[in-house]
Amino acid sequence: MCRLFAITSExxxxxxxxxxALDVMREGHDGSGVGLFLRDLGGPFEEMKDAPILSGIFxxxxxxRLDTFMMNLGFMTKYKLPIKVSRTPPAGIPKRDIYLVRAxxxxxxxxxxxxxxxxxxxxxxxxxxxxxxxxxHDMMVFSFWPDVIMIKEIGEPLKVAQHLKLDRKDLKAxxxxxxxxxxxxxxxxxxxxxxxxxxxxxxxxxGENTAFxxxxxxxQSRGVPGYTGYQSDSEVFTHILHYSxxxxxxxxxxxxxxxxxxxxxxxxxxxxxxxxxxxxxxxRRLIIDGPNCVIGSLPDHSLFMVQDRKKLRPGxxxxxxxxYAFSSEICGLDAAIPDRDKSLDFQPMHTxxxxxxxxxxxxxxxxxxxxxxLPR
Amino acid sequence: xxxxxxxxxxxxxxxDLPWQIxxxxxxxxxxxxxxxxxxxxxxxxxxxxxxxxxxxxxxxxAPPENHTQLFYGIRQKTDPAxxxxxxxxxxxxxxxxxxxxxxxxxxxxxxxxxxxxxLPRSRGGRRNTPGTVLDQIKFIRISMLTDPALDxxxxxxEIRTLLGRVLPPEDNLKFIRQNGWIPPVREIxxxxxxxxxxxxxxxxxxxxxxxxxxxxxxxLGMPVRISTGEGGxxxxxxxxxxxxxxxxxxxxxxxxxxxxIHAIPDMKEDPCxxxxxxxxGAKPGDGGLLMWYKVNRLIxxxxxxxxxxSLPSPPTHQTQxxxxxxxxxxxxxxxxxxxxxxPVYPKISGTSTAMAVLNNLTRxxxxxGLGIDGEDGGTGAAxxxxxxxxxxxxxxxxxxxxxxxxxxxxENEIPLIAGGGIGKSGNLAANAAALIMLGASGIxxxxxxxxxxxxxxGAESDRCNICNIGQCPKGITSQDPRLYRRLxxxxxxxxxxxxxxxxxMELRKIIAxxxxxxxxxxxxxxxxxxxxxxxAERLKINYVV
Numbered sequence: 001m002c003r004l005f006a007i008t009s010e011x012x013x014x015x016x017x018x019x020x021a022l023d024v025m026r027e028g029h030d031g032s033g034v035g036l037f038l039r040d041l042g043g044p045f046e047e048m049k050d051a052p053i054l055s056g057i058f059x060x061x062x063x064x065r066l067d068t069f070m071m072n073l074g075f076m077t078k079y080k081l082p083i084k085v086s087r088t089p090p091a092g093i094p095k096r097d098i099y100l101v102r103a104x105x106x107x108x109x110x111x112x113x114x115x116x117x118x119x120x121x122x123x124x125x126x127x128x129x130x131x132x133x134x135x136x137h138d139m140m141v142f143s144f145w146p147d148v149i150m151i152k153e154i155g156e157p158l159k160v161a162q163h164l165k166l167d168r169k170d171l172k173a174x175x176x177x178x179x180x181x182x183x184x185x186x187x188x189x190x191x192x193x194x195x196x197x198x199x200x201x202x203x204x205x206x207g208e209n210t211a212f213x214x215x216x217x218x219x220q221s222r223g224v225p226g227y228t229g230y231q232s233d234s235e236v237f238t239h240i241l242h243y244s245x246x247x248x249x250x251x252x253x254x255x256x257x258x259x260x261x262x263x264x265x266x267x268x269x270x271x272x273x274x275x276x277x278x279x280x281x282x283x284r285r286l287i288i289d290g291p292n293c294v295i296g297s298l299p300d301h302s303l304f305m306v307q308d309r310k311k312l313r314p315g316x317x318x319x320x321x322x323x324y325a326f327s328s329e330i331c332g333l334d335a336a337i338p339d340r341d342k343s344l345d346f347q348p349m350h351t352x353x354x355x356x357x358x359x360x361x362x363x364x365x366x367x368x369x370x371x372x373x374l375p376r
Numbered sequence: 377x378x379x380x381x382x383x384x385x386x387x388x389x390x391x392d393l394p395w396q397i398x399x400x401x402x403x404x405x406x407x408x409x410x411x412x413x414x415x416x417x418x419x420x421x422x423x424x425x426x427x428x429x430x431x432x433x434x435x436x437x438a439p440p441e442n443h444t445q446l447f448y449g450i451r452q453k454t455d456p457a458x459x460x461x462x463x464x465x466x467x468x469x470x471x472x473x474x475x476x477x478x479x480x481x482x483x484x485x486x487x488x489x490x491x492x493x494x495l496p497r498s499r500g501g502r503r504n505t506p507g508t509v510l511d512q513i514k515f516i517r518i519s520m521l522t523d524p525a526l527d528x529x530x531x532x533x534e535i536r537t538l539l540g541r542v543l544p545p546e547d548n549l550k551f552i553r554q555n556g557w558i559p560p561v562r563e564i565x566x567x568x569x570x571x572x573x574x575x576x577x578x579x580x581x582x583x584x585x586x587x588x589x590x591x592x593x594x595x596l597g598m599p600v601r602i603s604t605g606e607g608g609x610x611x612x613x614x615x616x617x618x619x620x621x622x623x624x625x626x627x628x629x630x631x632x633x634x635x636x637i638h639a640i641p642d643m644k645e646d647p648c649x650x651x652x653x654x655x656x657g658a659k660p661g662d663g664g665l666l667m668w669y670k671v672n673r674l675i676x677x678x679x680x681x682x683x684x685x686s687l688p689s690p691p692t693h694q695t696q697x698x699x700x701x702x703x704x705x706x707x708x709x710x711x712x713x714x715x716x717x718x719p720v721y722p723k724i725s726g727t728s729t730a731m732a733v734l735n736n737l738t739r740x741x742x743x744x745g746l747g748i749d750g751e752d753g754g755t756g757a758a759x760x761x762x763x764x765x766x767x768x769x770x771x772x773x774x775x776x777x778x779x780x781x782x783x784x785x786x787e788n789e790i791p792l793i794a795g796g797g798i799g800k801s802g803n804l805a806a807n808a809a810a811l812i813m814l815g816a817s818g819i820x821x822x823x824x825x826x827x828x829x830x831x832x833x834g835a836e837s838d839r840c841n842i843c844n845i846g847q848c849p850k851g852i853t854s855q856d857p858r859l860y861r862r863l864x865x866x867x868x869x870x871x872x873x874x875x876x877x878x879x880x881m882e883l884r885k886i887i888a889x890x891x892x893x894x895x896x897x898x899x900x901x902x903x904x905x906x907x908x909x910x911x912a913e914r915l916k917i918n919y920v921v
Contacts, residue, residue: 210519210891214787214899221785248545260894263534264563275552281538281561282548285788287895309894310531 002194002206003029003180004315005332006295007325008303008360012042012172019161021325021332022180028329029181034157037195037202038149040301042172044079045147051078051103052122055142055150056129057190058098062138066100066129073125074107081149081171083164093155093163101149119199123226130191130229140190143197149173152193175297179204192231196238199226200299203241205234206328207292207313212236218285219243237294240286245298251373252304253366254279256353259288260309262368271371295326301358311350317363318345324356324363386489388454394484394838395460395477397452403474404449410466410475411450415847418460422451450475456489462839465849479837490760497760498665500843500853502658502797502823503752504764506836509771509911511801513810516905516920519891526893528884533893535883536599537566537818539649540719540744542789559744560719562648565592565600566896567808567879570749570795570820571625571651571723573607574632575666575675575687576756576843578860581830581852584868586613588829589621591869592876600876601648603820606664606689608632608678614639619647625723626710627653628663629689631679637713646718649744650710654693654702655725657753657770657796659762663689667757669846670855699736707742716742723747726768726796734777738786745791747820748773752797754823754834756853757844770796771814775915778815778899787899791817799824800836804875805882813900814915826852829871830863 003025005018015036022034045053058066070077081101089095110118126144133139142150149171153160157180161167179194194204209215212233219227219239224247227239237259244250244258261280267273280287291312295305305315305326317326318333320340327333330345344363348354351368390396397419411419426445432438452460460477467476490497519525540561543551551558569589574582585602592598599621606627613619614636624647626633655661666675666687676683696702703722710720721744724733730748737743750770755763774794781787794816798807800823808819826832830852834840843853851860887893890903897903905920906912912919 208519208891210517211895211897211900213902214897217782217899218785218787221782221787223785243545248549250549263532263894264536278543278548278552278558279545281542281563282545282788284538284542284895285898289892289894289897291891310526 003328003332004178004204004206004293004295005325005327005336006175006177006204006297006303007323007336008175008301008356010174010322010360012046012174013176014167014172015176015178016161016167017336018176018178019158019166021327021336022157022178024335025180025327025329025332031156032181033154033193034152034160035179035193035195035204036151037177037197037204037297038171038173038175039147039202039297040174041147041149042174043170045103045149048078048103049147051105052144052146053101053103053149054144055148056100056133057096057140057153058100059138060097062133062136063098063100065132065136066139069129069132070104074109076105077102078105079103085163085165089163090155090159093153093160099151099164101151120225123199127225127228145197145200148197148202150195150197152190154190175301175303177202177204177295177297177303189231191229194232194234196232196235198238198242199246201238201242201245201296203234203238203294203296205237205292205294206315207308208290209233209236209288209292210290211288214285215240215288222247237288237292238296241296243286252298252302252355253353253373255304256306256351256368257372258283258286259306260350261287262351266369270369275372293328302355304353304355305348306353307348307350309350316345316347317354317356318342319356319363321361324360326354386456386492388456388485388489390452390454391480391482392485393452393454393459394480394486395462396480397450397460397466397475397477399450400474401447401449403472405472405474406448407471409469409471413465413469413849415463415465415842415849416458416461418453418458419450419466420453422449424449456486456492459486461842462837463833463842463849498667498757498844499760499763499841500754500756500758501834501838501841502754502763502800502836503767504836504838506801508752508797508800508807509769510798510807510810511803512908512911513806513904513906513917514920515809515813515886515890515903516918517903518889526888526891528881528888531888531893533884533888535566535880535896536563537791537896537898538562539564539601539721539791539793539818541741542791544789557716559741560717562601562719563599564648564818565598565876566812566818567600567876568623568793568818568820569600569602569825570822571603571605571653572756572822572826573605573664573666574610574678575607575670575855576605576853578848578851578854578863579674580860580863580865581826581868584829584863584865585825585872586618587865588869588872590618591873593621596873596877598876598880603651606631606653607666607675608635608680610678611635611639615642615644617644619643620645622647623649623651625651625653627689628691628693629687631681631687631689634680635678640713646714649719649721650714651747652702652706652710652720652722654722655727655749656755657725657749657751657767658755659758660725660727660751660767661691662758662762663691665689665757665844667844667846669844670853672855675855699733703736703740703743707740711742719744721745721747721793723749723793725753726750726770726773728768730768730773730777731780734780734790737790738781738784743790745793745817746777747793747795748777749820750794750796752800753795754797755843770794770798770811772914774811774816775814779916781815782899787815793818793820795820795822797823805879805886808879809883809886810904813897813904814917815899817896817898825872825875828875829868
């Protein structure tokens with residue numbers, strides 16, 4: 001089992017809140033690894049919201065190659081988060097040379113580029129770095145994006161946090177997502193560790209995606225450079241989200257109509273029947289069929305949770321205005337936001353999407369049977 | 377027979393025939409029903425003479441006596457024209473169980489003498505090789521612990537497939553916004569009844585199937601579709617609301633299409649789809665064939681031809697000389713005939729050139745799918761050589777086509793429909809599921825339906841297989857009322873419903889443990905395994921031992 005925790009807060013929080021929540025849910029995960037996603041950063045990164053931040057793990061040699069590569073492109077280091085680890089990691093955590101979180105200045109010749117072009121170049125740089133790292137096993141790159149940090153490692157989540165000394169003043173964020181347990185369905189590989197990130201969209205998943213291969217085949221043939229990797233069956237959830245918003249121009253309310261469409265008899269009585277029927281047919285290869293709870297973060301800093309069609313996975317959202325958390329278990333929610341009205345906790349069911357918007361004032365839910373906002 | 381009887385090259389003994397009739401004199405009541413029912417007249421009255429020599433006991437000098445007895449029974453003809461086909465109707469009608477055909481344990485010699493008059497053998501049925509690669513494929517991805525397996529009996533399932541050109545999502549949304557033309561798409565049950573023409577099948581068989589299909593749709597909510605095959609469609613069906621369950625087939629003989637075109641203004645419903653048959657798995661490179669025995673007045677009227685003549689369709693559509701023309705012109709004319717509201721797709725026989733056809737279809741926005749009929753397909757009439765030796769196996773053909781579409785990013789846009797020997801060994805759901813996971817969107821079956829709904833006795837051991845001469849002992853492929861009245865259409869319909877319901881449950885029993893229920897697992901090749909390394913490599917599925 002995986003355990004998921006995500007929190008969105010007006011005040012920047014330390015990632016430790018997520019590690020503690022994962023720790024109380026430890027009966028539900030095997031502690032074999034952790035992935036952390038931070039966005040809408042506080043601390044020193046607050047002042048450099050536009051600077052792309054590179055997150056990854058490097059060997060000494062990898063770092064040298066990274067520096068050469070980035071310098072050749074014209075990137076200048078703007079700020080780096082110094083992560084010092086002890087020479088001998090605790091049992092279960094591999095020894096690494098460098099955990100890198102580094103903000104860059106854009107190359108001068110990128111000045112004046114449209115945002116779309118800028119973003120597509122950032123993806124291209126990340127993919128090149130990943131490829132270089134895979135060739136010589138000296139670098140792993142998790143994200144390269146403004147205002148986003150990702151940290152992934154094998155081992156018991158809380159031990160990893162202590163080892164990396166993540167409880168620090170200069171690492172704070174308003175949106176945090178964390179996943180406990182390494183993906184065990186495929187080879188142990190940090191690229192298979194949730195959350196996944198692509199061009200501003202991030203998701204993490206509890207449960208196995210049984211339709212992985214056909215979905216992967218379909219995404220890979222869309223001609224989008226970022227649709228690659230797929231060390232984990234859950235990576236497709238991020239890419240489907242990206243596809244539905246960036247390529248189809250649909251909002252988050254439509255995400256569930258793509259991954260878990262309504263049955264025909266429900267569509268027949270839906271106010272957007274024609275659109276939904278077309279969507280179900282044309283996006284048929286993106287239908288997930290497994291038992292999955294997906295928690296995700298959108299570029300506008302919204303957080304959301306959706307469940308599979310049969311609602312076979314646990315998931316709850318709760319909090320108070322200004323601070324809301326999404327958790328696999330209620331005990332995780334209790335650990336993070338004890339002072340909330342528990343009677344307002346909400347467990348999204350098979351047709352629900354629970355969203356906490358960027359203003360963090362309430363949980364909105366949209367049901368698939370409700371009218372769908374028309375495509376942008 | 378005198379030992380010095382003259383023999384001809386084709387004089388065979390019973391032993392040389394593939395089927396030998398074993399008859400028990402002691403049980404036989406001489407009722408004659410076996411000889412009456414034999415569709416090939418393999419039996420004739422036998423008058424047997426038996427001599428016994430009686431030796432007097434104890435009387436010296438008394439001579440031995442001759443006693444001659446006569447007895448009656450049946451005799452199996454050895455003339456190749458009347459060779460037993462093993463249908464075992466004699467066994468079925470015998471009140472005493474005194475007679476049954478048995479397969480020879482030796483290679484038959486009849487095979488060398490079946491070309492009388494210089495005409496090579498033609499027959500009905502399927503390629504005479506039992507078993508298929510599909511039977512060897514197993515479903516190995518069972519959801520265990522990492523995710524709960526689904527319950528085939530309790531969870532909600534939506535076993536549906538799409539027939540018709542599906543637009544890429546971007547275009548689809550754009551055309552909705554701009555009120556553009558969106559190609560017609562039908563949501564149908566993935567198991568379709570393949571083309572068996574009115575003419576190849578008896579009126580009772582056709583009626584039974586149509587009734588069963590309507591029942592499945594209207595009473596059970598299963599959108600099952602049936603193809604007409606190349607033989608037109610009865611006028612009343614064309615003008616009925618049930619036409620929406622029917623796929624009208626047009627093939628190179630265009631039989632029945634005069635009637636169909638003229639009925640268009642009177643149609644209450646659009647047909648489900650139009651299937652353009654370019655080839656057939658049972659007889660690749662050869663056209664349809666309805667032999668003269670079966671062309672009676674009714675069939676002649678529906679097809680618009682004179683009665684009593686053989687109806688061979690040309691191997692190709694004579695009006696077209698190239699694939700471009702076939703695809704562009706024919707699909708477009710058919711689409712236009714129904715106002716672009718009906719999906720139109722070609723069906724070809726399995727071939728190593730299938731990819732070229734598919735590539736062409738990907739560039740035609742009106743192409744609604746591609747049917748590929750593998751070498752194991754059945755037919756009512758074909759030359760034995762075409763049936764046994766021509767064609768391409770369906771498994772690798774479908775796999776290549778699917779992977780080709782994946783490379784082009786069009787796997788959701790052009791549905792592939794697989795046919796040809798599916799359920800040949802009785803494993804209908806397993807074969808169908810394997811093909812779906814190899815990449816097929818839908819499955820067409822014909823022969824299995826005849827066997828399961830009407831008791832067709834034909835088999836890959838060259839049993840019966842006389843569909844072509846209109847003597848079908850079960851009345852399935854005969855146009856002789858004396859034969860087809862044996863078949864009760866109501867019971868055929870009922871059996872068809874049984875077949876589809878049990879298929880549906882078996883398919884769930886396969887896909888539920890794989891963790892699939894809300895969409896058909898098309899191309900889910902990670903679930904497939906086979907214990908033959910080369911098959912695994914070729915089909916790009918798991919090699920498991």
